[in-house]
Amino acid sequence: MLRLEHYLRTPPAIAPTPLTALPRIRPRAVRLPREAPLPRGKTSSTVRASAPPMREAAAARMPSLAHREVARALADEVEARLGAQLMPSAVPADAAEFRNGAGNAVGTLDVRHGAPDSPIDFMLQSSLHCKVPNGAIDITSILVFLNALTDAPHFLLEFIQGSPTSMVVILDLLPRKDLALHPEYIEKYYQNTQLDKQRENIEELPQTRPYRSTSLFVRSACSPTAVSVSIDCGQGGESILEEIVCGHLASVAKGVLQIWLDNCTGNTSEMEQVERDIMVKRDQVVRLKSIEVDLTANLPRMFGPEVSGRVITEIRRAFGVQEA
Numbered sequence: 001m002l003r004l005e006h007y008l009r010t011p012p013a014i015a016p017t018p019l020t021a022l023p024r025i026r027p028r029a030v031r032l033p034r035e036a037p038l039p040r041g042k043t044s045s046t047v048r049a050s051a052p053p054m055r056e057a058a059a060a061r062m063p064s065l066a067h068r069e070v071a072r073a074l075a076d077e078v079e080a081r082l083g084a085q086l087m088p089s090a091v092p093a094d095a096a097e098f099r100n101g102a103g104n105a106v107g108t109l110d111v112r113h114g115a116p117d118s119p120i121d122f123m124l125q126s127s128l129h130c131k132v133p134n135g136a137i138d139i140t141s142i143l144v145f146l147n148a149l150t151d152a153p154h155f156l157l158e159f160i161q162g163s164p165t166s167m168v169v170i171l172d173l174l175p176r177k178d179l180a181l182h183p184e185y186i187e188k189y190y191q192n193t194q195l196d197k198q199r200e201n202i203e204e205l206p207q208t209r210p211y212r213s214t215s216l217f218v219r220s221a222c223s224p225t226a227v228s229v230s231i232d233c234g235q236g237g238e239s240i241l242e243e244i245v246c247g248h249l250a251s252v253a254k255g256v257l258q259i260w261l262d263n264c265t266g267n268t269s270e271m272e273q274v275e276r277d278i279m280v281k282r283d284q285v286v287r288l289k290s291i292e293v294d295l296t297a298n299l300p301r302m303f304g305p306e307v308s309g310r311v312i313t314e315i316r317r318a319f320g321v322q323e324a
Contacts, residue, residue, distance in 0.1 A: 061097070063136070065138055065161060074142060074257055082120060085115050085119075085265075100303045110124070122144075123144045127139070135163055141159075143157075146176075155174075158171075165232065165236070169229050171228075172228075188263075189263065201251070210230075212228070227252065
């Protein structure tokens with residue numbers, strides 16, 4: 001949820017690109033290991049058996065969008081790969097699925113904490129749909145935060161779709177150290193993994209432009225290899241956006257996730273206690289800021305104080321951040 005200004009706001013206006021200038025892009029579905037891609041809207045029996053029925057039902061009631069299918073496949077991959085490192089979800093029903101009194105905003109939340117002795121702190125999935133005068137805003141997020149057993153980066157994915165033809169994508173491995181003071185950290189997690197190639201792969205598309213958050217805090221918290229782009233396919237470009245999402249974007253997100261799973265989730269890190277304390281403090285600041293500036297400022301506008309209060313309480317519990 002490291003997104004301090006997106007709720008209730010559409011992505012920045014971009015001059016539409018004529019459809020005649022847009023190349024056709026062949027869809028490339030996300031391929032999960034050990035099994036073929038699933039038809040849109042379907043979930044494997046293995047994942048379905050392990051996922052709480054409440055979460056499955058809530059997800060089924062959200063508007064069907066290509067980016068949600070991509071996010072669902074990525075979340076399934078995380079859960080399949082981490083397996084016993086994740087505890088079952090314990091989000092209460094009134095926070096797992098929520099809506100406002102007017103019926104024009106609905107959301108889902110799922111949090112799975114890491115098992116004892118696991119470097120996983122928690123995995124958070126959320127989805128929001130809000131009708132606005134000029135259409136609807138749909139936001140889908142996956143965060144997997146690690147704990148103090150490792151200094152490896154956190155995983156962050158956010159899809160913010162403001163129209164049928166445009167969206168914002170934020171995809172990053174959030175650094176947990178000051179990169180200027182720790183060049184070896186850059187080398188280990190960003191340079192040696194060739195993570196920047198994933199950013200280049202999505203930015204090469206003519207429909208994408210770099211997206212710059214208005215929040216200086218968000219910019220400072222992200223890595224230099226972060227995918228932060230707006231995608232605009234112009235008037236009538238719904239099918240083009242869907243092809244990009246299911247093709248290039250799915251491939252890039254899958255690539256970043258694979259790098260993170262392979263390099264960040266399996267080992268603990270040797271650190272001096274002072275260094276570990278600094279890292280933990282940085283983590284807490286990132287979590288606190290994301291709640292204070294983003295959620296507490298925007299969720300009440302969408303869902304009202306009572307509903308948003310329940311949801312924010314669960315997110316605070318996941319983040320390990322107490323209300324001031």
